[in-house]
Amino acid sequence: METVGTQRPGGRTERTRRAALDATLELLGERGYAELTVEAVAERSGVHKTTLYRRWESAEGLVAAALLMGTEQEWTAPDTGSLEGDLREVNLELVHFFTEPGLRELPIASISAAFLSPRAADALQEFYVDRHARSAAIVERAVARGEVPAGTDAVEVVRVACGPVFYRLFVSREGVTPRDADVAAAAAAAAAKAGVFTAADA
Amino acid sequence: METVGTQRPGGRTERTRRAALDATLELLGERGYAELTVEAVAERSGVHKTTLYRRWESAEGLVAAALLMGTEQEWTAPDTGSLEGDLREVNLELVHFFTEPGLRELPIASISAAFLSPRAADALQEFYVDRHARSAAIVERAVARGEVPAGTDAVEVVRVACGPVFYRLFVSREGVTPRDADVAAAAAAAAAKAGVFTAADA
Numbered sequence: 001m002e003t004v005g006t007q008r009p010g011g012r013t014e015r016t017r018r019a020a021l022d023a024t025l026e027l028l029g030e031r032g033y034a035e036l037t038v039e040a041v042a043e044r045s046g047v048h049k050t051t052l053y054r055r056w057e058s059a060e061g062l063v064a065a066a067l068l069m070g071t072e073q074e075w076t077a078p079d080t081g082s083l084e085g086d087l088r089e090v091n092l093e094l095v096h097f098f099t100e101p102g103l104r105e106l107p108i109a110s111i112s113a114a115f116l117s118p119r120a121a122d123a124l125q126e127f128y129v130d131r132h133a134r135s136a137a138i139v140e141r142a143v144a145r146g147e148v149p150a151g152t153d154a155v156e157v158v159r160v161a162c163g164p165v166f167y168r169l170f171v172s173r174e175g176v177t178p179r180d181a182d183v184a185a186a187a188a189a190a191a192a193k194a195g196v197f198t199a200a201d202a
Numbered sequence: 203m204e205t206v207g208t209q210r211p212g213g214r215t216e217r218t219r220r221a222a223l224d225a226t227l228e229l230l231g232e233r234g235y236a237e238l239t240v241e242a243v244a245e246r247s248g249v250h251k252t253t254l255y256r257r258w259e260s261a262e263g264l265v266a267a268a269l270l271m272g273t274e275q276e277w278t279a280p281d282t283g284s285l286e287g288d289l290r291e292v293n294l295e296l297v298h299f300f301t302e303p304g305l306r307e308l309p310i311a312s313i314s315a316a317f318l319s320p321r322a323a324d325a326l327q328e329f330y331v332d333r334h335a336r337s338a339a340i341v342e343r344a345v346a347r348g349e350v351p352a353g354t355d356a357v358e359v360v361r362v363a364c365g366p367v368f369y370r371l372f373v374s375r376e377g378v379t380p381r382d383a384d385v386a387a388a389a390a391a392a393a394a395k396a397g398v399f400t401a402a403d404a
Contacts, residue, residue, distance in 0.1 A: 129376075164361045170368070172326070174327060
């Protein structure tokens, strides 16, 4: 039996956690949330079903915990020397992850799961809050360079840059190209330079 | 038995179609796509199951046809006298429809259905292509007023305006307020005025 206790990196508890949550992410990408079961995670991961139920309660609990692993990933905002360049890089990365066959399945399934599970939605929110915080450096550097006014709301710049990419993917279902991502990045940078995101305009 | 034939407005075929597709939309909002069945549509609409299968084939066919009814709705883009004002109106309408309990269920279920059904995704795309075309008037008037350069890509302006609203709702899951919608509209207007969406910059 696995012991649920403090997580020592590389320890048995941690290895069990990684096996269970990695299997959850694999299955989420392959089947989607609606078809994901604790039984399938047990089979894929080799972690006993009893352990999975004790620690994560349900398939929903597994998915929520697995999505939160995203906040543990190494990710640093790009630093190209200009606000527009950095936003383009962020957007190109999004286009890559959300459109490349073999890569896109899990991120798409994560967005989709949040429609069906409030806990998945909360986990997704926590993931994006973390990404927003890490992306803020892009705007802080732009302020320091004098590209945009002091007091520019960094997260709002990021939302305007990537919003149209997600809109094309999951709302208007038009698909998205790197060129579309560039236009959205340029728009967010231009709006930031015009002072739209400063508290003074709020 | 219903006759599948030309659709006379107010005729029996048209009444059957409306009954079936209205029931489909009701059930989609109440249960979501995954739980929608032809049997339930038959029961709710009073249209015989055989008729539903013959005409729409499946629950997926019913949902796709029902979503396309959105393109038959009356909808004219707002005309407030300024680009930013018009984009704000569009965004406030989106916030209203996608957040008001009792109203939001169907639009949310429509976005969600497109993750599960390629035909629903195609129907959603057709709906948004139609809305984009109708919204283009906003930018055409702004060009005529000299607010934005000639050659401004109207649909791109609309995507940048509403993208952040949908991003907050369905990706970062942060929720959205009328104030957030205003900022996004202001950003799109500022970027358009800066010439980001003209072919010359493409």
